[in-house]
Amino acid sequence: MANDKPNQPQDESRRRFLKYSGTALGGVVLGGVIGGLVGSNLNKTTEEETPAPAAKQPAADAKDYNQALMFFNQDQFLTAEAAAERLFPKDDLGPGAKELGVAFFIDHQMASAFGTNSRDYMQPPYYKAEATQGYQLVFKRRELIALGLDAMNKYSTAKYKKLFVEIAPEEQDAVLTAFETDKTEIKDVPASNFFAMFLNLTLEGAYADPLYGGNRNMAGWKMRNFPGNQMSYTEYIEKEEFVKLEPLSLHDHLELG
Amino acid sequence: MATKLPKVPVVIVGMGWVGGIIAAELTKAGISVVGLERGKSRDTQDYYHVHDELRYASRYELMQDLSKETVSFRNTMKMRALPMRTYGSFLLGEGLGGAGVHWNGQYYRFLPYDFEIRSKTVERYGKKKIPENMTIRDWGITYDELEPYFVKYEQMAGISGEKEVPSNIGKMSTPFATAPMKKSPGMKLFEDAAKKLGYHPYVIPSANLTEVYKNPDGIERAPCQYCGYCERFGCEYGAKADPVVTVLPVAKQTGKLDLRMHSNVTQIIHDGKKATGVTYVHTPTGEEYTQPADVVILAGYLFTNVRLLLLSKLGRPYDPETDTGAVGRNYAYQVNGASTSAFYEDREFNLAMGAGALGSSIDDFNGDNFDHTDLKFLHGANIRFTQTGLRPIQYQPVPAGTPKWGAEFKKASVHNSNRVLSVTGQGASMPNRYHFLDLDPEYKDAFGMPLIRMTFDFEDQDRELVKFIAQKTKDIADQMGATKTEVHDSIKQYNIVPYQSTHNTGGTIMGSDPKTSVVNNYLQMWDAENVFICGASNFPHNSGYNPTATVGALAYRTAEGIQKYLDKGGSLV
Numbered sequence: 001m002a003n004d005k006p007n008q009p010q011d012e013s014r015r016r017f018l019k020y021s022g023t024a025l026g027g028v029v030l031g032g033v034i035g036g037l038v039g040s041n042l043n044k045t046t047e048e049e050t051p052a053p054a055a056k057q058p059a060a061d062a063k064d065y066n067q068a069l070m071f072f073n074q075d076q077f078l079t080a081e082a083a084a085e086r087l088f089p090k091d092d093l094g095p096g097a098k099e100l101g102v103a104f105f106i107d108h109q110m111a112s113a114f115g116t117n118s119r120d121y122m123q124p125p126y127y128k129a130e131a132t133q134g135y136q137l138v139f140k141r142r143e144l145i146a147l148g149l150d151a152m153n154k155y156s157t158a159k160y161k162k163l164f165v166e167i168a169p170e171e172q173d174a175v176l177t178a179f180e181t182d183k184t185e186i187k188d189v190p191a192s193n194f195f196a197m198f199l200n201l202t203l204e205g206a207y208a209d210p211l212y213g214g215n216r217n218m219a220g221w222k223m224r225n226f227p228g229n230q231m232s233y234t235e236y237i238e239k240e241e242f243v244k245l246e247p248l249s250l251h252d253h254l255e256l257g
Numbered sequence: 258m259a260t261k262l263p264k265v266p267v268v269i270v271g272m273g274w275v276g277g278i279i280a281a282e283l284t285k286a287g288i289s290v291v292g293l294e295r296g297k298s299r300d301t302q303d304y305y306h307v308h309d310e311l312r313y314a315s316r317y318e319l320m321q322d323l324s325k326e327t328v329s330f331r332n333t334m335k336m337r338a339l340p341m342r343t344y345g346s347f348l349l350g351e352g353l354g355g356a357g358v359h360w361n362g363q364y365y366r367f368l369p370y371d372f373e374i375r376s377k378t379v380e381r382y383g384k385k386k387i388p389e390n391m392t393i394r395d396w397g398i399t400y401d402e403l404e405p406y407f408v409k410y411e412q413m414a415g416i417s418g419e420k421e422v423p424s425n426i427g428k429m430s431t432p433f434a435t436a437p438m439k440k441s442p443g444m445k446l447f448e449d450a451a452k453k454l455g456y457h458p459y460v461i462p463s464a465n466l467t468e469v470y471k472n473p474d475g476i477e478r479a480p481c482q483y484c485g486y487c488e489r490f491g492c493e494y495g496a497k498a499d500p501v502v503t504v505l506p507v508a509k510q511t512g513k514l515d516l517r518m519h520s521n522v523t524q525i526i527h528d529g530k531k532a533t534g535v536t537y538v539h540t541p542t543g544e545e546y547t548q549p550a551d552v553v554i555l556a557g558y559l560f561t562n563v564r565l566l567l568l569s570k571l572g573r574p575y576d577p578e579t580d581t582g583a584v585g586r587n588y589a590y591q592v593n594g595a596s597t598s599a600f601y602e603d604r605e606f607n608l609a610m611g612a613g614a615l616g617s618s619i620d621d622f623n624g625d626n627f628d629h630t631d632l633k634f635l636h637g638a639n640i641r642f643t644q645t646g647l648r649p650i651q652y653q654p655v656p657a658g659t660p661k662w663g664a665e666f667k668k669a670s671v672h673n674s675n676r677v678l679s680v681t682g683q684g685a686s687m688p689n690r691y692h693f694l695d696l697d698p699e700y701k702d703a704f705g706m707p708l709i710r711m712t713f714d715f716e717d718q719d720r721e722l723v724k725f726i727a728q729k730t731k732d733i734a735d736q737m738g739a740t741k742t743e744v745h746d747s748i749k750q751y752n753i754v755p756y757q758s759t760h761n762t763g764g765t766i767m768g769s770d771p772k773t774s775v776v777n778n779y780l781q782m783w784d785a786e787n788v789f790i791c792g793a794s795n796f797p798h799n800s801g802y803n804p805t806a807t808v809g810a811l812a813y814r815t816a817e818g819i820q821k822y823l824d825k826g827g828s829l830v
Contacts, residue, residue: 117343132332223671237607
């Protein structure tokens, strides 16, 4: 009962792990893939002395067939994209939410187990909570985000006679502030709850591993000089000077053959 | 109808640090053990793709699935407790190795003062110093009595640390197993500043190995790579000591450990004087089993230990109104919130690099290492600078007054991402008559059984402690050569939403009084001599430290107690 027998695919990956075994780390022979990774990453970081050739970046108009919507309708997606860009705008430091693919990240998260609160306690009864007791609504994250985006358009239409994506950036900020501070006077949605969740998702989309659809080409990480997922910093940890490393993502961990 | 299994000498509920240590010690002594773990099996290969902040840190990949079970919470008895629907203040471990898999590895023995806190407070300040409703008490064991067991844990885990520890913390009979962690520039700044002020900084003892180490059981592990993914993550190197890479392989090798995963214990079976075994559900099939045993060991997180006793009607539930009973008493936590951020305009630090247990700290304002005569609180905090590996989703450093979003926020958070060093206090948490655990009258788990209910708040003691410690963090940070410093010195009500600490303690406290404690100093239950309960649930209060060192030492002592009990029976004290 303790160990379920691995099925076929796991056997396959185990063979791959074994291929990389035997790399020594400080004298201990590490089984499996870790040994291989340490070696390969250390090589990578030394290569960085000479600037790496510019990473192949898809041209802006190139089609990316991995990019499409899982949950939002088109209006919700465009609204999310415009709103996220105001929360995390493009500037001289680097790209904003739009270029980073944050709206795709949010869409995908809403389609995931997170969007449906599958690991949250959702049993009734539901009572009005004190602020110290946390979120106590039966409404799920994906419902709240979708309804909130719809409500932003409703509010913007009422106030400016235009959809959120069509109003000026300062007007968009005013709409966002109204939601943030619960001053929308529309009863459709708990506005500040929606706003806080949306802001959090925006930052996650800017900085999560690119595998989730945001942080495109690790540009969010590069902006902060965050090195991503390196396997070892032993040789740098004592250094007085700041060490800039080309970031690695989880995708890089798959490059093992 | 539950299937009755053949009787075994020992059954352990929960296979984290405590379960793992006890299983290893007993099986090495030739005793057969059944280990029941409700989560799944795990090993280092599962962490090959662990460097994923979203999945592990923000979405709690390794934590207990709250849809099946959570805790309910209220600040005071006047409030209605509501379930913690999603994670916030603390994170519950699950699966093989438990929370021992995703800890930071910071290792501190509690202070000699902690174990005799009441006597020592009365001796130095008189009885009146202890505020009404503060239920501090001696632990029924002294530091010196527990010392050999700390050594056992340190040698097993390969704890790294300085050869000499400051004289204001407990004496060590045996030095740490391996050399201290490397010193980052931030640690040097902290230590120099602390020394300038006359304090006694030292490198935080760490469960991350600093060199190749073979422990007394013959387990060999590799050193830490300072990759910056410890807390909330498992260690793919096995460099961070966790039960899966240290004690569990030893137990398995004896052939005497029958480890059963996905086995959720729902009841301790007993006759009011002794337990006869446990009932558990094998969750993948829904089959129910009873496992008879000579000795039952509760080795879960504190909520599980307390809840199982209450659900099984074993022991006397605590009643805060009458101040009687024991099970659920003295729930305590950790009082964080005192800190100073030092901003550097002229330099950047490698803050993405680090380890959960990388840092330096002082104990000059911890325990009773300073005079409390004119202070309105007891105990104190370990003050530290840690470099745990700062990740970009959860770390948005901006000066006070910066907007929460938009151009200014982006500029400030990006600019400061490698420019802020934080000096923080990890404050002790004193128990209170009205801070306790019991069963929730309304909310149930996936099996239809009541959730555990927590009643807890911060008191004046905690607010005063934070104010005082914050000033000390500022004094140090001001000496660290920063462009400017910002102090954070106030806490209000306890709020379950923001993450604070997974150092929850109490509920099955140890002591020398059978009426008001649950276990004796061998962690043997007063009300059922063949039931042993071990973990931070034994702590009558929480120190200004991470709890695992003391949990580990108690686990080794429990293992010894169980062997004595199996030999002779009866009460061990």
